[in-house]
Amino acid sequence: MADHHHPLPPLTLVLGGARSGKSTYAESLLTDVAQPVYLATARAGDGEMVDRIRLHRERRGAAWTTIEEPLDLVGTLSRHAHPDKAILVDCLTLWLSNLMLENADIGQEIDRLAQALPGLKGPVLFVANEVGLGIVPDNAMARAFRDHAGRLNQSLAARCQRVVFVAAGLPLLLKDSR
Amino acid sequence: MADHHHPLPPLTLVLGGARSGKSTYAESLLTDVAQPVYLATARAGDGEMVDRIRLHRERRGAAWTTIEEPLDLVGTLSRHAHPDKAILVDCLTLWLSNLMLENADIGQEIDRLAQALPGLKGPVLFVANEVGLGIVPDNAMARAFRDHAGRLNQSLAARCQRVVFVAAGLPLLLKDSR
Amino acid sequence: MADHHHPLPPLTLVLGGARSGKSTYAESLLTDVAQPVYLATARAGDGEMVDRIRLHRERRGAAWTTIEEPLDLVGTLSRHAHPDKAILVDCLTLWLSNLMLENADIGQEIDRLAQALPGLKGPVLFVANEVGLGIVPDNAMARAFRDHAGRLNQSLAARCQRVVFVAAGLPLLLKDSR
Numbered sequence: 316m317a318d319h320h321h322p323l324p325p326l327t328l329v330l331g332g333a334r335s336g337k338s339t340y341a342e343s344l345l346t347d348v349a350q351p352v353y354l355a356t357a358r359a360g361d362g363e364m365v366d367r368i369r370l371h372r373e374r375r376g377a378a379w380t381t382i383e384e385p386l387d388l389v390g391t392l393s394r395h396a397h398p399d400k401a402i403l404v405d406c407l408t409l410w411l412s413n414l415m416l417e418n419a420d421i422g423q424e425i426d427r428l429a430q431a432l433p434g435l436k437g438p439v440l441f442v443a444n445e446v447g448l449g450i451v452p453d454n455a456m457a458r459a460f461r462d463h464a465g466r467l468n469q470s471l472a473a474r475c476q477r478v479v480f481v482a483a484g485l486p487l488l489l490k491d492s493r
Numbered sequence: 494m495a496d497h498h499h500p501l502p503p504l505t506l507v508l509g510g511a512r513s514g515k516s517t518y519a520e521s522l523l524t525d526v527a528q529p530v531y532l533a534t535a536r537a538g539d540g541e542m543v544d545r546i547r548l549h550r551e552r553r554g555a556a557w558t559t560i561e562e563p564l565d566l567v568g569t570l571s572r573h574a575h576p577d578k579a580i581l582v583d584c585l586t587l588w589l590s591n592l593m594l595e596n597a598d599i600g601q602e603i604d605r606l607a608q609a610l611p612g613l614k615g616p617v618l619f620v621a622n623e624v625g626l627g628i629v630p631d632n633a634m635a636r637a638f639r640d641h642a643g644r645l646n647q648s649l650a651a652r653c654q655r656v657v658f659v660a661a662g663l664p665l666l667l668k669d670s671r
Numbered sequence: 672m673a674d675h676h677h678p679l680p681p682l683t684l685v686l687g688g689a690r691s692g693k694s695t696y697a698e699s700l701l702t703d704v705a706q707p708v709y710l711a712t713a714r715a716g717d718g719e720m721v722d723r724i725r726l727h728r729e730r731r732g733a734a735w736t737t738i739e740e741p742l743d744l745v746g747t748l749s750r751h752a753h754p755d756k757a758i759l760v761d762c763l764t765l766w767l768s769n770l771m772l773e774n775a776d777i778g779q780e781i782d783r784l785a786q787a788l789p790g791l792k793g794p795v796l797f798v799a800n801e802v803g804l805g806i807v808p809d810n811a812m813a814r815a816f817r818d819h820a821g822r823l824n825q826s827l828a829a830r831c832q833r834v835v836f837v838a839a840g841l842p843l844l845l846k847d848s849r
Binding site: 328330332445446447450451461462465468471472473478480487489490 | 689804816
């Protein structure tokens with residue numbers, strides 16, 4: 316409930332459930348950043364997601380630049396991270412979902428992201444879904460997704476200086492190691 | 494873990510999962526209220542819910558008044574809110590479910606409730622389920638419900654002075670803006 | 672975020688979602704215990720679980736003793752609890768699942784465990800899943816499991832001196848009543 320806004324640490328993770336307000340909260344952390352960048356991991360072909368990207372764009376306003384990249388998160392972050400910018404990745408869980416659809420080696424992709432994080436040349440905020448707090452899903456794909464998402468979140472949380480859990484739009488600080 | 498009990502702010506939101514102890518915790522906040530009112534949003538026709546209402550009634554004791562209203566939450570709160578009483582709404586998520594079964598305009602109902610809150614003439618405590626922390630549901634109705642529930646919780650949390658998350662019967666203070 | 676490690680209270684509950692890092696966190700609390708005991712509630716016949724037990728074993732190292740007991744948790748704890756040891760029960764939710772498969776009287780089993788806890792002769796840490804924060808499950812068995820798991824977690828949380836919620840590997844202290 317303190318003012319977590321200033322200054323941005325190198326790496327921030329904002330965790331939360333569906334419609335928890337996590338993206339809006341993450342955006343609020345970039346209010347005073349001169350060059351905020353929105354890195355959307357949604358695929359352009361997904362109608363609902365296109366609507367959401369448009370709504371996000373309108374809500375965020377003119378200062379924001381938008382990049383759309385469903386798969387090559389490491390390359391995109393490496394190219395765009397810069398000390399004068401701040402990149403909001405929305406969201407990690409959708410990126411994971413895209414990778415699974417491509418039959419990628421998820422463990423390897425999580426490791427690649429983890430290894431790239433310390434070398435990024437500017438602040439990055441990651442938004443991710445917490446998906447492991449319901450009943451065990453019936454189908455094996457959903458269980459695998461849940462396992463991967465949990466491991467991805469743990470990997471990121473261990474490497475981010477600040478981790479915030481958002482519920483009903485309210486932030487709860489889980490880690491602040493600056 | 495501090496004593497959050499006294500005095501009651503105008504508006505309180507108690508969030509939690511299924512069988513998290515959120516209703517019992519919310520009731521405990523009204524222990525010292527002279528005229529506690531239990532506003533049950535369950536429909537009387539629902540057998541399991543009738544049992545739960547009866548159990549609630551026995552647990553709460555004789556000081557409590559019970560009102561049952563599955564749909565017109567705004568009207569009921571407006572009529573009954575009073576400085577000498579405190580109303581416990583159990584629960585918002587069931588009210589939302591009832592509205593969806595009636596094909597109500599959910600966005601409009603959430604807005605109506607939000608607009609009515611500042612004018613209520615006595616303290617109200619809302620209990621609500623957090624339902625967005627599992628895997629994306631298979632069916633579209635469940636996804637819509639989850640989205641509406643998340644938006645409803647965010648709307649309430651923004652307007653309540655105190656928001657508490659309950660897990661395993663234990664309260665975690667998310668907001669206290671008095 | 673403080674150092675919750677020393678000394679161990681008589682009873683600890685570590686709650687979290689699937690792949691939240693709750694077991695690894697619970698193990699970290701026993702790093703300085705001379706005789707740590709891992710009480711696995713998984714059934715040996717469950718292939719995936721056997722793999723997990725093996726991985727746990729390798730991660731934990733040589734100081735640990737492992738006991739496997741899918742059903743008689745109360746008897747096993749009563750026999751093994753000792754002031755010089757610390758027992759990690761991983762996990763309560765799997766134990767509950769095993770009991771349901773045996774058509775046990777779950778309410779009675781939860782009560783038996785609750786009654787046995789004050790008499791245990793050494794520290795015990797319980798790991799449990801929070802499963803009630805998703806959408807209401809379609810099938811009745813899953814709903815019953817969710818209700819039982821919620822009641823079990825509430826019962827344990829009320830009796831443990833320390834309760835920690837783990838998300839993305841990060842601990843959040845819910846209770847510390849020493």
